[in-house]
Amino acid sequence: MRPEIRVGPEDFDLGEAYAALRRRAPAAGAVAAFVGCVRDLSDGGAVDVLELEHYPGMTERSVAEVADEAARRWPLDALTVVHRVGRLGPAEQIVLVLAASAHREAAFDAARFVMDYLKTRAVFWKRERGPAGERWIESRASDHAAAAAWRDSAEDAPER
């Protein structure tokens, strides 16, 4: 199983991405998906623009590594990860994860794992602009805790 990875400024379509995933995994009984969007309000106040910076080359590799790690941990039939870069407005889509497996446990776990690891391992930086000016978003302790929980559970990770 080779994860499908895309990093770029283009928007994505959940329905199309799901159809493409199903073509790669027609027999999968379970598909879990996640879409992350720009919120109009953050810890720093109202948000007019979210800018996503990346490091071309290294970023794609970091996303692929997260996807590959998920594929090692769970028996996935297909996995899609799309992450946008550039300037995004409120409510715009940022990130998409789709995981297909025989059973729902693996699909849910893998999708959530990919999101938790993208937050802490994928090479992106977010900057918000709003009425109060602009600021680089700081990494959240809760994101690191979520990622660490997977590391701690690595030994008894499901092997379905």
Add this chain to the structure above:
Amino acid sequence: MRPEIRVGPEDFDLGEAYAALRRRAPAAGAVAAFVGCVRDLSDGGAVDVLELEHYPGMTERSVAEVADEAARRWPLDALTVVHRVGRLGPAEQIVLVLAASAHREAAFDAARFVMDYLKTRAVFWKRERGPAGERWIESRASDHAAAAAWRDSAEDAPER
């Protein structure tokens, strides 16, 4: 927040359901989704047809109760549950859950909770037909364990 529930023979479209959910929750930062499909192979062997029986009236209410319980446990901006009934062939879609929230933890938890509870509380019965004949599917111990885990964690359920 009023969950959107649909029980019936009609197929669903993940992309359309997502677009409708986003219209109800345009500011949500996170959407978790799940699609369950008919597998071509089950514990009982090859599957040609899956028949989903329900109890009109009571079934819709049982699905609504699961959705309402999720909405009580997590701060959701929108929730959609679609469950098909009738005769379905291999790879056909059975069930759809979409949960929108400000943060990914609540969206993932709610979508997974709804699936776990649908498996053990929603009033549906599955019958498989294959070369070996037909049989009513028995409820899985692992599904009951998954649902019980939410019950046990009710006291420290996230209150974000």
Add this chain to the structure above:
Amino acid sequence: MSALRVRYFAALRDALGREEERVPVAGEGLRLAALRDLLLERHGEAAGALAAPGVRVAVNQAFAESDDPWLVPGDEVAFLPPVTGG
């Protein structure tokens, strides 16, 4: 019409060989426990399936938590095997 409507779903419909039946009751009604006795009498061995592990009863489309509910003519009683949705 002084009767209960009794419905059987999924594997129980197969076991009883019918999807529903009318059970006449006296005007004052009867307990769910008494309905069970009546069905055992009516269907013999086949009715054993109604007491199988995991079978639940719904009265007017709400789960009954015991055999105590009092049933009156017009009520709908359904026997439901363990559910397998999702």
Add this chain to the structure above:
Amino acid sequence: MSALRVRYFAALRDALGREEERVPVAGEGLRLAALRDLLLERHGEAAGALAAPGVRVAVNQAFAESDDPWLVPGDEVAFLPPVTGG
């Protein structure tokens, strides 16, 4: 061309006031630790940001786990603040 390409991303680009620079090196190269000293000398206080908690260094687009890596002309060294993707 006997130089390293040094790149700064996100908040570090703002702190250093540039997104990249060339750092000439002798033919045999130098350790990452020595590059840090050189950058501190070149940029003074601003270079303090490079040692802030959570800042990581990538050499040729792979994370360096220490300041030991040996850098040779043509290498690309990047200073990366804590990531905030997803």
